[in-house]
Amino acid sequence: xxxxxxxxxxxxxxxxxxxxxxxxxxxxxxxxxxxxxxxxxxxxxxxxxxxxxxxxxxxxxxxxxxxxxxxxxxxxxxxxxxxxxxxxxxxxxxxxxxxxxxxxxxxxxxxxxxxxxxxxxxxxxxxxxxxxxxxxxxxxxxxxxxxxxxxxxxxxxxxxxxxxxxxxxxxxxxxxxxxxxxxxxxxxxxxxxxxxxxxxxxxxxxxxxxxxxxxxxxxxxxxxxxxxxxxxxxxxxxxxxxxxxxxxxxxxxxxxxxxxxxxxxxxxxxxxxxxxxxxxxxxxxxxxxxxxxxxxxxxxxxxxxxxxxxxxxxxxxxxxxxxxxxxxxxxxxxxxxxxxxxxxxxxxxxxxxxxxxxxxxxxxxxxxxxxxxxxxxxxxxxxxxxxxxxxxxxxxxxxxxxxxxxxxxxxxxxxxxxxxxxxxxxxxxxxxxxxxxxxxxxxxxxxxxxxxxxxxxxxxxxxxxx
Amino acid sequence: xxxxxxxxxxxxxxxxxxxxxxxxxxxxxxxxxxxxxxxxxxxxxxxxxxxxxxxxxxxxxxxxxxxxxxxxxxxxxxxxxxxxxxxxxxxxxxxxxxxxxxxxxxxxxxxxxxxxxxxxxxxxxxxxxxxxxxxxxxxxxxxxxxxxxxxxxxxxxxxxxxxxxxxxxxxxxxxxxxxxxxxxxxxxxxxxxxxxxxxxxxxxxxxxxxxxxxxxxxxxxxxxxxxxxxxxxxxxxxxxxxxx
Numbered sequence: 086x087x088x089x090x091x092x093x094x095x096x097x098x099x100x101x102x103x104x105x106x107x108x109x110x111x112x113x114x115x116x117x118x119x120x121x122x123x124x125x126x127x128x129x130x131x132x133x134x135x136x137x138x139x140x141x142x143x144x145x146x147x148x149x150x151x152x153x154x155x156x157x158x159x160x161x162x163x164x165x166x167x168x169x170x171x172x173x174x175x176x177x178x179x180x181x182x183x184x185x186x187x188x189x190x191x192x193x194x195x196x197x198x199x200x201x202x203x204x205x206x207x208x209x210x211x212x213x214x215x216x217x218x219x220x221x222x223x224x225x226x227x228x229x230x231x232x233x234x235x236x237x238x239x240x241x242x243x244x245x246x247x248x249x250x251x252x253x254x255x256x257x258x259x260x261x262x263x264x265x266x267x268x269x270x271x272x273x274x275x276x277x278x279x280x281x282x283x284x285x286x287x288x289x290x291x292x293x294x295x296x297x298x299x300x301x302x303x304x305x306x307x308x309x310x311x312x313x314x315x316x317x318x319x320x321x322x323x324x325x326x327x328x329x330x331x332x333x334x335x336x337x338x339x340x341x342x343x344x345x346x347x348x349x350x351x352x353x354x355x356x357x358x359x360x361x362x363x364x365x366x367x368x369x370x371x372x373x374x375x376x377x378x379x380x381x382x383x384x385x386x387x388x389x390x391x392x393x394x395x396x397x398x399x400x401x402x403x404x405x406x407x408x409x410x411x412x413x414x415x416x417x418x419x420x421x422x423x424x425x426x427x428x429x430x431x432x433x434x435x436x437x438x439x440x441x442x443x444x445x446x447x448x449x450x451x452x453x454x455x456x457x458x459x460x461x462x463x464x465x466x467x468x469x470x471x472x473x474x475x476x477x478x479x480x481x482x483x484x485x486x487x488x489x490x491x492x493x494x495x496x497x498x499x500x501x502x503x504x505x506x507x508x509x510x511x512x513x514x515x516x517x518x519x520x521x522x523x524x525x526x527x528x529x530x531x532x533x534x535x536x537x538x539x540x541x542x543x544x545x546x547x548x549x550x551x
Numbered sequence: 552x553x554x555x556x557x558x559x560x561x562x563x564x565x566x567x568x569x570x571x572x573x574x575x576x577x578x579x580x581x582x583x584x585x586x587x588x589x590x591x592x593x594x595x596x597x598x599x600x601x602x603x604x605x606x607x608x609x610x611x612x613x614x615x616x617x618x619x620x621x622x623x624x625x626x627x628x629x630x631x632x633x634x635x636x637x638x639x640x641x642x643x644x645x646x647x648x649x650x651x652x653x654x655x656x657x658x659x660x661x662x663x664x665x666x667x668x669x670x671x672x673x674x675x676x677x678x679x680x681x682x683x684x685x686x687x688x689x690x691x692x693x694x695x696x697x698x699x700x701x702x703x704x705x706x707x708x709x710x711x712x713x714x715x716x717x718x719x720x721x722x723x724x725x726x727x728x729x730x731x732x733x734x735x736x737x738x739x740x741x742x743x744x745x746x747x748x749x750x751x752x753x754x755x756x757x758x759x760x761x762x763x764x765x766x767x768x769x770x771x772x773x774x775x776x777x778x779x780x781x782x783x784x785x786x787x788x789x790x791x792x793x794x795x
Contacts, residue, residue: 107759
């Protein structure tokens with residue numbers, strides 16, 4: 086007799102109930118145990134291991150890299166070395182590029198004089214567009230061309246999953262999902278991509294925490310800012326290798342602060358708005374693979390450095406023209422740019438920044454890559470013109486606008502903590518489909534950035550440290 | 552309709568590399584309906600035919616632990632691909648075999664693909680494919696998608712499996728007497744409900760494991776029964792009219 090579908094469902098339901106009574110608490114373990122045992126027996130018969138070819142390192146590398154004692158020091162050391170080499174190495178190509186640009190600028194200037202070009206055209210094209218763009222390339226290309234390939238090598242070698250493994254227990258303790266350590270490490274590359282990757286966290290509560298806290302680690306667009314400012318301001322009293330060493334230490338410190346903030350905010354959220362118990366999961370460490378070294382270096386240089394630089398230049402070019410125009414069109418007796426900056430300045434000063442910096446962060450909302458370029462455009466357009474002939478000149482630009490180490494530190498912190506970039510916000514909206522949470526993703530970091538820089542600025546000034 | 556081939560495997564086994572190699576640029580990507588799990592589908596043309604390849608999410612098992620696992624499990628059980636390729640990492644066969652054994656409980660049309668064989672050889676791991684194939688009762692192919700080793704043999708085996716030139720007898724795990732007893736008792740009743748449509752032994756095991764998510768899926772599968780049979784008629788009419 087053929088049953089109809091509702092009879093079948095009724096019968097299935099019976100069977101499900103009946104089976105449930107037969108089920109025991111150890112049944113799942115028994116099944117899984119048996120599968121593992123069978124796998125082992127089968128592979129023993131058909132797989133042969135040549136012991137001579139497995140080295141001591143193969144067997145023990147993970148024990149070392151993820152050990153409770155050495156895991157963290159090694160992590161800090163790796164990050165420190167990468168950043169040290171970046172700061173130490175970026176100077177030489179920077180000078181070379183700067184020289185090249187200033188030679189070309191000389192030619193262009195002669196060309197314009199020969200053509201009897203009007204002053205405003207020279208102003209827009211050379212002092213606005215050319216100078217602005219060449220500053221961006223000079224300042225950003227060298228650190229990126231060193232940092233990204235090195236980071237990519239670590240990544241392709243398989244080290245990042247070990248970082249995630251080391252951090253895993255901290256996330257669990259802060260009430261978040263352990264996999265958040267993975268989405269966080271991904272954020273070191275790009276926060277927008279990391280937001281997408283938070284899909285690997287299955288529970289909606291924990292995924293939301295991962296999304297809301299992702300921007301507290303610096304992405305590709307922010308690394309150059311951090312590295313550059315640390316190199317210029319953070320070890321002013323020291324010279325040579327010691328200078329670089331301290332600068333690198335400061336960047337490592339900033340990154341650690343970002344991670345601590347990630348954990349702290351995750352913990353706060355899981356105790357308040359997003360309450361719950363962390364779910365259980367297994368983290369597999371993929372095998373180490375020897376990266377194809379040249380391949381990785383070339384890919385990282387082309388894909389990442391050129392990509393970031395392109396984004397920066399594409400925006401910097403028109404921005405430099407607009408900034409130049411804004412700086413040269415006056416309303417009353419001050420330029421439009423001065424009005425805008427002047428409006429922001431009092432608030433920015435209380436955060437240890439200035440109106441230009443805050444303005445650059447606001448205008449740089451589409452992408453973090455363009456914050457520094459916009460800032461430079463702004464400074465360059467307001468009279469204190471400096472020729473691009475050495476890397477140290479960029480420091481003069483900043484100093485001419487009253488920068489101290491406090492300005493640099495707070496700009497680094499603001500860059501680390503502030504709202505996510507436009508692309509990331511868009512992805513957050515797409516992933517959460519909620520205005521409330523998208524707004525939270527904007528407001529929480531911004532609030533923290535303002536509070537942190539405010540406290541630091543007030544304390545430093547109260548103690549008369551600057 | 553082209554015959555469908557599902558690609559299953561643990562994460563980090565080079566499954567996607569193999570998928571890209573087999574399908575080239577003929578891919579569609581998106582999400583599984585109603586899920587936040589990535590879905591990729593592509594076409595493979597061999598000497599004999601063109602197949603549709605579906606890249607299942609990479610998983611460690613096929614229980615209902617996560618959305619990924621449910622998607623992969625549902626596809627194999629309810630969508631019944633003509634063939635399932637299970638991709639294993641040659642450098643950790645022991646751990647990867649778990650998934651192959653689970654798939655072999657669900658369907659008999661299985662090819663085990665042992666990927667990253669070049670890396671395994673470098674590490675001094677030798678795999679006896681013939682012996683493993685005898686043990687498992689399904690074809691076992693050693694390959695490296697990255698270095699394009701063993702691909703021709705894989706394509707031939709796919710064709711032969713599709714044409715039923717190779718018959719498989721997938722190895723079944725023997726559980727404890729107590730569990731086996733319970734399975735035996737449930738199986739005939741399950742057969743009454745599902746006939747030969749779904750793997751009864753596997754369903755018995757899942758029910759004994761009290762798998763609520765699968766139970767819900769089974770119910771909706773039965774509920775759709777009428778509808779799908781009508782759809783099938785429409786489909787076959789369509790196919791006929793295409794042929795004419």
